[in-house]
Amino acid sequence: MSSLSLKEIFSAGMIEVEKPEEISRERLANLLNKYSFAVIRGIIDPNIIRQAKQKLKSIYNPDNDSPATGEHPSQIMDNFQKLSIGGAExxxxxRPRCMRTFYNPIWANDIYGMREAFIKAAKVRNIIYGFEIDYAVDKVDNGFWTAARIHSYPLGGGFLVSHIDDIVPVVQRASGISQYFQPVIIMSKKGKGTDCDFESGGGFFELENTRYYYEEEAELGDLLIYSGHTAHGVADIDLHKTFDNRHPEGRYAGFVTLYKEFTRKRELDNYI
Ligand SMILES: [Fe+2]
Structure with a gap:
């Protein structure tokens, strides 16, 4: 099978609905099994994302950064900011990276206005996993909770090395979906137009030896789903610009990972 273009794979994998409850689990499973990719459009209002980025930038303070490791597990169950630079060994x-994480659990103060978006994305995640739609969304269920958070990859070198998720998924599929997937909330576009936060690099996944930079095609609020079993990462963000820790500009993405603290070797920082 010859490789599809980015436009073609977005077209093939697109599900347009207004609410998570409208998603056909069977259709989604078919797309993920066939293309290792799907994109759900129409659930999250792009204006929510625009406003959240504005809010985040207005209250951003680099002095709030915690180090790349060493936090207590309970700290990330509340609003918490950390800067991860290094190999994360x-x-x-x-897994080398340069990124900042704004943990923002659904029960914490809604300081970015993302609560509604996170709840919807977590429901989509539960549909992928074949769970009850409200499972561990705004509460802890069997030790699992929704690690809602925003990742920021700064201009001038933000990145996450290309990798394959080698962590055994903490959840068993009950939905007929055979691989490890988690939805990504698209919060940035790539290019020079409206809603574009960066010009070069960006989030990518690889299928059949083709690398897809999905922010060239995605819209704000899209829920992107690709297989963790394919190589993915974030290519250097705007290396032609000077990195400046005083400013929060860069590429943003949202996550609603279903997480359970097992051991420190499986810490949340690797569910990316
Ligand atoms: Fe990953």
């Missing part, structure tokens, strides 16, 4: 997996 402490986590048991060497």
């Amino acid at each position: 402490h986590s048991g997996v060497y």
